[in-house]
Amino acid sequence: MPLLPPRWRLVALGVAVLSLPIAAGLIWLLLSGVFDKIHGLLPVGRPTLENWRFLSQGVGGRPPIYVPLLNTALFAVLVAALEVIIASMAAYAISRMSFPGRAVYLGLVLVLHAFPAVSLIIAIFYMLRLLGLFDTLIGVILVKASLELPLGIWLMKGFFDYLSWDMEMAALVDGMSRWTVFWKVAFPLVRPGLLALGTFALLSAWGEFILPFTLIVSSQRAMMATYLQSFLTEAFADYGMAAAVGLFYALPVLLLFVLGQRYLLNIYGGGVKG
Amino acid sequence: MKGIPVRLQGLSKSFGKVVALKALDLDVRAGELVAFLGPSGCGKTTTLLMVAGIYVPTEGEIWFDDRRVDHLHPRDRDVGMVFQSYALYPHLTLFDNIAFPLRLKKTAERETRQTVRQTAELLGIAHVLDRRPASVSGGQQQRAALARALVKEPQVLLLDEPLSNLDAQIRIQARAEIRRLQQELGVTSILVTHDQAEALAMADRVAAFSVGELQQFASPDELYARPANAFVAGFVGHPPMNLLKGTFEDGHFAANGVRLPLRTTAKGAGILGVRPEDMRLGGELPAQVLVVEPLGREALVTLDAGGVGVKVLIAEDRRPAVGSNVGVGYDPDRLHLFNAEGQRL
């Protein structure tokens, strides 16, 4: 937006002021995890490894860190994988195939996309108990992957719509079955979309709190989110250690952010086209 | 509206390492319409945008009468501008579009309404003022853009390829209308175009640009009859002038083994220019007809005269057959001689 003349200083100042809270938050997290205490944003004393003792031993009756860590990693990866595969299969069908009820299906996906899935948590709790999937990783994985599906299908449909028909026609004429066309021709061509959806699903699942909080009870299946939350609810919270745990937990996200700022902006901003 | 003179002094513009306009000196007289003519990338639009105030010059000065304006915001220059895309505000009716500059200045609403209506009537769009730009024709949009530019009675009117988005039929008509309007109002105007016919038809004087440099600034007749260099010679006039590379020798011009007799004292390598309309069939030079393009009133004949290609414009009814051998002649007084660098001799 060319505003003439470009009023650099005023705009820069305005934005800097608005963005201070976020910067402050980041700094707090980094410093609190590293130092013994901080006053405001000023560290007091020396850096300490005490905050990080959760890495080597279970703290306060909690399971050792690798338990929630592995659970969360497994959860995130499986959700992302399921999401990518199932959503692109469905999106491919909607985008490239004709079948009775196609318009209805697309409409359903659109409506669900806007529908607030979190309002279903109570029913889902009940259902998982009945199905015997309560307090299991499979249960949460399935739920999370399902709730993200409308978004995923919508996203992937956009990418499939963009592909030219020629390649698929040629492949079909060459004798490939529809599945092979999908798997060997179309799927690889929408890689940017797959990456975008995968990243998005990964980030979303990595940070997921409500689902593990509601649907998982036993500490053996705890996730990083509920693990960290247990620190927050203590009467005299050890902020140093909580921050260290938080820093540890958020590290992959922060890394991704630093390395892939542009990329993240693209996928969240809808700028990625196939 | 009274026109004011515009002076460009030592004006230049670079974008990083790219030089869009080299030092330009140019004077536009009060009430005159000057056309900036040239191919894409020649610097004409850049210059226009500097006069408007949208670009800031890298060097140089711009004077509106006795006011130096080159570092002023467009808002403070009192110019009106018509953009190639018209740039009408899509969410406003044509009326509100035209009224926009007046409302920004907080003009009284009654006066605004009156002025807008008057200007719209002048431009023949009073009957569609309540419509949005998307619901009127291209021609009407263009006139609305013009109305918006004129409604605040600017000192200088700038037009950036205002006709290029119009259908060919409407273009000729619009051309005459804009010219008539400009002369009536007497507002100093600068028109940017890549269409040489447009420039010649509308302007009092034409400034021809090529790769950021002014090539010639003169009346249309001057540019046509006495082009300053080979670029102007080849750019102005349609069909384009025949430009032959060769050598000037005593009493003739040698190109590719063909000798063209002419009166000159010039010597050495150079370029000979002769317009298709200044040549005729039935002359002494032997040539073979390659292509005949009927143009309605005339025909354009492409000939091979001993290895040298020329085009000749002839009256329609005397078309030769393709492949036939004819003689080609030219008017020795209508030749244009240029040296090896393209400068007029």
Added chain:
Amino acid sequence: MARSVAAAAPEQRAAGVGRLVGRYGWPAVFLLPATVLIFLFFLVPVVTTLYLSLTNISVITFRHPQWIGLANYRALLGDPFLPKILGNTARYVVFTLAFNVGMGLLLALLSTSVRQRYGDQIRALWLLPRIMPPVVYVLIWQGLTREAPFGLVSDLTGLSRNWIGAQPWTVLILANGLVGASFGMLIFTSAIRSIPNDLFYAAAVDGATANQTVRRVVLPMLKWPIMFVTAYQTLSLLTSFEYILLLTDGGPGFYTTTVWSLHAYKLALSNYSGNVQFGLGAAMAAFLVLIGIVVSIFYLRIFNYRALVAEPKVEVN
């Protein structure tokens, strides 16, 4: 098409799945997993929510809920805390929405007024609260709002308080807002960028200041995106409670910051008033589900083709 392919390449016909599937089967195969999951975890829960709301299901009667008709709904309407919860919900939605849209607009306008490189960095920074795990985000808020000498806010204002307890609404709205603003910011940025440069030049030549250009040219052209963001986020805010749960847990005290969705959740899923009132919670959730369905369909009709242009890929708070 499968038939002609099968005729052309006999060896492909042998492929088991292809053979069984035939002409109408392929779409079914591709759609099957998604359909099953959507059915199981969207459609069934919607019905289940309604069903449960009509029973007296609780911790005691979990295996054998009894049909009690609209009794839960009547109990709801008679609940003395209902007005408070409705008020809280309205307060939460309205103020957070105002912040989200307003800040989103401001950020979009500001970040598009500078060179794209810097604009990108600004927008990326504001994306951070959204991609950060909510629990970590809340931890940071807790850390910053502690009493002196630890909490930054206390230090800066000179007033030592636990600000979450002292000003729960302010903290809630800001915390949610910092996450929510990025949605509007991205959509508005995209819309602003699609305005042709010529319009800005024309406005400048017409005599508009930067202010006037924004007010009279940019904002009117953002009408649809603004409406879209408002509609989308209103629905989203009505049903979200994650950050509230983590920050204030509906407190401090009784129901100070409890909103409808949070109350529903707690009724059903925490040992709130001694007897986990699953059915009652389901009844509250049923309201949200019904509103959600109606509004989703409605807003999608209106915004359908605009949504295609804006293409939100963000699950919002």
